[in-house]
Amino acid sequence: MAYDPIHQFHIEKLIPIEIGGVDLSFTNSSLFMALTVAGASAFLLLATRNRRLIPSRGQSAAELTYQFVENTLKDSAGSAGMKFFPFVFTLFMFILVANLWGMFPYFFTVTSHIIVTAALSLTVIIVVLFYGFWKNGLGFLKLFVPSGVPKVLLPFITLIEVLSFISRPISLSIRLFANMLAGHITLKVFAGFVVALGSAGFLGILGAILPLIATVALTALEFLVAALQAYVFAILTCLYLNDAIHPGH
């Protein structure tokens, strides 16, 4: 394995399962998804076990997360958006905890695979579409027809709006996946430099100091990115839900 920066993303079958010709194996990816769910649930359950008026540190952290998502949702989708709170909070916690699990050495990063992020973003768009049409009927299509545009330009603008709508799930999934993938590869490459240079004698060890500093700095950056990506995913989900709740007025 040595310094292969891609090796960390390999999917390995832990328990091979095959039902009716469909490969349903329990892989390392499944294991870390289960760990993510377990981690998020354990954090929230343990933190809120002994509820007090004056919160303990853990309870405070859990309340902070709750309020953060609540504020994000209310700011972008209004009070009517609160019925989607469980959905947005689940997405936020899943992505956040999955990203943070990925920060452990030798752990697998679930969100570095585009199939996972694509599934998450498609869920968001499907919820937006279904709720939008269910609540507003065909009025939801007003989303694509901006008002106050000259008649000549209207078909053209509508086409651009539709394209912009279709690009949402793609940008949502690509952003999360690309950030996690690129960050982990960079980290691995720089850490590999340290080892490679360090084994090349005294001058090599001197030379390894720079990549070591870079690795430490990148680790900090990756923690920021891990939280930031969860936040961006949550806030965009809120904005898209807002479109479904109040389309084009």
Add this chain to the structure above:
Amino acid sequence: MRHKDGKSDPQAAEDAALSGRLRDLDKRLGENRAARGRGVDERPEPPRAGAALAMRMAADFVAGILVGAAIGWGVDQLFGTWPWGLAVFLLLGFAAGILSVIRTSGVARAPAGGGDGFAPPAKDDEED
């Protein structure tokens, strides 16, 4: 604990300071509640909003172009119009990408402009 060695009457001074702080807190809480009631919760921007904005813009732009290219290619395959579908839809996708970016940055307003009390702050005013 400023009056550690107790000059005049540390207990009284401390009590006064505490009740002063309590009143202050009460006042601020009241203001906050009133603001929430009106729906103008003036929460300070989270410090990472700038970085979040940057990431959104980059991905939105690229995704617009990708979608345009994919649809154009698909149209060409279906109707045999190579290369016109790709050319036209690539440009449209480019336009969609730019549109997303300027909306995210708040330069352009969303299609019909919000303003129903739920209107998000300018930075989030994307496709209302």
